[in-house]
Amino acid sequence: MSSELFDAIDYLEKEKGIDKDLLMEALEAALISAYKKNFKSATNVRVDIDETTGGMHVYARKTVVEESMDPNQEISLEDAKEVDPNYEIDDVLEVEVTPKDFGRIAAQAAKQVVTQRVREAERGVIFSEYVDREEDVMTGIIQRKDNRFTYVNLGKVEARLPVGEQMPTEEYHVHDRLKVFVTKVENTNKGPHIYVSRTHPGLLKRLFEMEVPEIYDGIVEINSVAREAGDRSKISVYAPDPEIDPVGSCVGQRGQRVQAIVNELKGEKIDIVQWSEDPVVYVSNALSPAKVVEVQVDEEEKATTVIVPDHQLSLAIGKRGQNARLAAKLTGWKIDIKSESEAIEDGTLDPNKTKEESEETYSEVDEDPFE
Incomplete structure (x- = not known):
């Protein structure tokens, strides 16, 4: 030899x-x-x-x-x-x-x-x-498609973007550049298989970490994310330093930071709310852009009854219940929404109670605080 x-x-x-x-x-x-x-x-x-x-x-x-x-x-x-x-x-x-x-x-x-x-x-x-890039965002180029996957070239390997992880509002074309969230890396006899997602809540979280220096540096923390990919998302943020405005940091000057993320997600609406350990404040914030009159809390059931002005009821519930559903997912609390008149009628709300204003929050689509 x-x-x-x-x-x-x-x-x-x-x-x-x-x-x-x-x-x-x-x-x-x-x-x-x-x-x-x-x-x-x-x-x-x-x-x-x-x-x-x-x-x-x-x-x-x-x-x-x-x-x-x-x-x-x-x-x-x-x-x-x-x-x-x-x-x-x-x-x-x-x-x-x-x-x-x-x-x-x-x-x-x-x-x-x-x-x-x-x-x-x-x-x-x-x-x-x-394998160390699991739960991270990577940028790749679409190489090809079949009935099960869109294949994204990440450099040394083709990642698989399953149909179920693709945003319903997006069309994927060969040679398009795309940011994806790595959900799983498997070592098989045929080589590494990498699975990625465009719908995972982790994608939204990582995009904020990339776009907002205060989050990357730990000055602002992401508490939770609720997402209905391609349509609307909510993200709650918190700053240990009371002098720091966590919502404003994520919004950026004239909304530039959040707008960059909205553009990456092809127009997905994003509500940024401030986290609070007080469920009354947190649930009120989570229902943004609707304003809240009162939040009644049942600690044992981890449930809340939220009372809103009559003209805000449809906004609080959202289209097909989306706003209330995302708020519940974001906070981890059950949310039952009632109008003022309904709450007064059934005795849930004291008619003499003054209306309380919820903390100011920012919804990228519904209102622009910089106009």
């Missing part, structure tokens, strides 16, 4: 990080398999490879027994002593059985082993590189 093979093995260890000993073990196993396959041998054999000369020898291994019953695996003590008088029962006798034309077969087997191990090593490197 050519010494060039061993030079290649040394190169692979240095450049590809493939362990030389593991590669040599795999090579020996492949040579044994090739010997048995090509020479119809069931004999227990061992392959000895000389890395200096490139020489290779095949040895049949037979256990020394009193009387041989299987010539392929055993040799009688009498016959073994003819080879060497020092052999005893249970010793292993080795006899060279290297075929004359085994070099060609060995070279082919070696090529297959090296190719396979290089492929496995490259897959391992790619998997290691991308």
Whole structure:
């Protein structure tokens, strides 16, 4: 066998990080398999490879027994002593059985082993590189589509964007550039499989982290995200420092920061509200852009009854109940919304109670505080 093979093995260890000993073990196993396959041998054999000369020898291994019953695996003590008088029962006798034309077969087997191990090593490197990107945002280019996936080139690998993770308001065209959220990285026999999403709430969270320096630096924190992808989302934010305006930080000057995210999500409406540990304040904020008269809290049931002005009822509930549904998902509280007149009529609200204004919040679509 050519010494060039061993030079290649040394190169692979240095450049590809493939362990030389593991590669040599795999090579020996492949040579044994090739010997048995090509020479119809069931004999227990061992392959000895000389890395200096490139020489290779095949040895049949037979256990020394009193009387041989299987010539392929055993040799009688009498016959073994003819080879060497020092052999005893249970010793292993080795006899060279290297075929004359085994070099060609060995070279082919070696090529297959090296190719396979290089492929496995490259897959391992790619998997290691991308497994740390789970729950992160990456930018890729759409390569192709089929009935199940849109395939996005992330550089060294094609990610799979399932139909169920695609935004209903978007059309995906080959060569389009796209930001995606990495949901799962799997290592399979066919290489790493990476699954991405455009609908995951994590995408919205990561986009805010990328767009708002105060979030990236930890000055402003994202408490929770509720999303109906392609239509509307709510995100609650908080700043430990009372001097910092978390909502304003996310909105940016003249709404530039949130607008950049809206553009990336192809017009998805985004409500940014301030988180509060007080459920009355938090639920009131979450129902933005509707104004709230009163929030009644049932701690045991983790439920709230929210009373809003009559003219704000449809706004508070939202189209097809979307605003109330997102607010409940955002806060983790059940929300039952009533109009003022209904609440007064059923005794839920004291008619003499003055109307309370909720904390100012910002909805990118419904109102612009900078106009």
